[in-house]
Amino acid sequence: MSTRDDQPSESANAGGEQVVTPWDVAGGADGKIDYAKLVNEFGCSTIDDALIARIEKVTGCRAHPFLRRGMFFAHRELDQIVTAYEKGEKFYLYTGRGPSSEALHLGHLIPFHFTRWLQEAFKVPLVIQLTDDEKFLWKSLKLEDARRLARENAKDIIACGFDPRRTFIFSDVNYMCTPFYLNVLKIAKCVTFNQARGIFGFSGESNIGQVGFPPTQAAPAFPDCFPHLFGTDKKSLRCLIPCAIDQDPYFRMTRDAAPRIGGYKPALIESRFFPALKGESGKMSASDPTSAIYVTDTPKQIKDKVNKYAFSGGRLTVEEHREKGGDLEVDISWKWLNFFMDDDDKLRTIGEAYGSGAMLSGEIKKELVECLTPMIVAHQEARAKVSDAVVDQFFSTAPRDFDSMFGELVGDAPAPSEGPVSFQGGENLVASNAPVPAVAGGEGNEGDDAGAAAAGGDQPLSKSELKRIAKEKQIAEKKAAKAAEKAAKAAAAAQ
């Protein structure tokens, strides 16, 4: 998705109409996004207090600030996920990023911080897609560079604190394999060029890689893309996708395709856009380093940028400010504190002080600097610990134990194992204990043609599966025979 990498800031649209697509976000005449209108247009729902309360109750966790303060404000069928979860049904999380820039800015961290919270609250597995293919197709970027950026960005994602025991990170180029490709094909067959043009704004000048790409972002919403995690049964797991609301069109398409390819419609939990440093209608741009705070910025850079560039709702003179108070509607320091300050009481106090004029612009900026600096320093420390071996551990397609990815994890994550790691999936890599398809060849259900039977299932095995097992047995026997021979020789030599 083009804007996964570049969380769009709002800007006024010349025509006065707001435009929100995965590639363009422009506010209405006043430069602002009318989120209520967006929810209405897209046909998604607003997250209400009752739903938040249900989430808190079933997870036993206090809602994340992004949730309780309305940054993640819209959804599709999140209530159904919660209902299913209340009944003991399993689901997994799917999010992603388009790796087109070297360093991430604060806005890029929002979905990952929130996803980590969701994962820890619900204790479920997570897949994170890095769309190096998409970045190559859309940007003036070499494939080798897109692939390198995918690994670099993965380090920042891992630094957000994910656990490798239930988190799989993949680059599309690395992972592309039969089970993934099967889903891409099935989804692609459901969408015409005209439909894709309507959803994504393609034109005759779009390259055919771009036109063919959306199913690649849609596919990970179906668990049988990942037999090494979830087995081969598309009906076995629901999926919940945390993302910014501009990605909604991708997943509307995915949800339309879902019943036709025999899968659950993925549920969505959608965020507002992160406001840019220079003001809500400005842009955070990699070409202008003063437009955003990056995760690589030093404490001095953070302080300088906030003081110089953070758009202020303060008044022209101290006298006027004391009289009218700061304008919370436009003040970026206030808005960012709402994202990153966990302490509700302290936040309320700051808001009251600043809004009443008791607190000056320089003072609220100081609060923001003091909030951001330790957070970014901690991120940098965490990232420094993410070695190549740790990245390999998250990228590894070694089959997992299905059950072990759900519920409480005991102790620390294991150290990355030594030895070569494969990043590519396959039909033969199937998680142990994964659910097996209930009925083969169901109506309109093509989810069962991935071919490889899940290990440990009690379904009748196909001919080719039986053959494969027989062959594996033969190989194992041969190996054993060879080992025995070797041992005998060694024994003879030892005597």
Add this chain to the structure above:
Amino acid sequence: MSTRDDQPSESANAGGEQVVTPWDVAGGADGKIDYAKLVNEFGCSTIDDALIARIEKVTGCRAHPFLRRGMFFAHRELDQIVTAYEKGEKFYLYTGRGPSSEALHLGHLIPFHFTRWLQEAFKVPLVIQLTDDEKFLWKSLKLEDARRLARENAKDIIACGFDPRRTFIFSDVNYMCTPFYLNVLKIAKCVTFNQARGIFGFSGESNIGQVGFPPTQAAPAFPDCFPHLFGTDKKSLRCLIPCAIDQDPYFRMTRDAAPRIGGYKPALIESRFFPALKGESGKMSASDPTSAIYVTDTPKQIKDKVNKYAFSGGRLTVEEHREKGGDLEVDISWKWLNFFMDDDDKLRTIGEAYGSGAMLSGEIKKELVECLTPMIVAHQEARAKVSDAVVDQFFSTAPRDFDSMFGELVGDAPAPSEGPVSFQGGENLVASNAPVPAVAGGEGNEGDDAGAAAAGGDQPLSKSELKRIAKEKQIAEKKAAKAAEKAAKAAAAAQ
């Protein structure tokens, strides 16, 4: 390619203009294809006697009837392939089939018989693509059925006599992997929707899988799609593609993309269309079993179909026939004998006798039946011997020895090995002795970003490569240590 599976027969176009695309073939007002016009329009070249003589000289083989009788009549840069070969340069062959039907008809065998001859004459490796993905996207076919048909059709292809030591057959769905996908992406970025619409006739109602498909057929023209065969150097091998001329648009697109992605333009050798049983302007259709001879037909079916349905150039009465002679321009028995009768002298005699009226329609049909029957019986016998294990052998992505695929092969092909076989490629499967990229990061050359260095190369290794090797070494050492431990235990137990 939509017609790889369904070698198109010619039919009159209502507009009177001939149309030849990978999906539609219609002759001009008279129902016939004007091949000279086609060569001119497409911008390819005619194969002349001098080029055939050069091929015979450099290979030391008499030209195949399809070549010396002009069935394979057009080319692109075939002369350059021959020149390079004369200088000792290597190349590989690439052909394919769209697996949409259960049984192949005679027209389907043409490219494979000819490709086998090319392979044996030039002693080079061959890759055969089965586009199960394409058939799924275009036809009302389940993916599982397209995949099954790919394996079934592979048996007929193998029965044409290919040698597994230098022939790799793959289904797109099975093989889809990083090195393949890298080439698909690079080609896709070079082609706009408008261009693809011009070349392939896509419309707004085409599904986005169809729009995105052409690069998947183009990619195998680049050797680094197959590191397990050819290594990772796109510059190391030229490619020659035997195909019917309706596939020319695919490979025009491929040739346009080639320099932009750092590869050789593939050369082409192109055939006319195989005439349908009921006459050149009829259609061979799977829904009408009397329209073609299938490789599954019994001798009785062959005899009956030829006698009943083969369009005859004979005259209405014996008297008229004796007087005017048979019409060789339209007689299907005569045309088919030109394809399948190897003996030039006998063929000439038949042509003279039939054309002069000395031979009657029933008699030339008898000649055809006697020519076809043993050929089809032999095909059926050969196909019966193609076990699943043999198919696996051709599909296997186990790395080959590069050099061993060129030049004379000694002895018979080995029996298929036991044990599980992987059909999916990967960056880590690299042929031994394969050429390595000469210079990294050359101008416009993205052929070197596949990542995995070829084994045995003397190029400086990348950091990650060195790391991988170190890891592999560690693993090998661990294994050795374990084996030694086991042996010691066994020795102890034996004492």
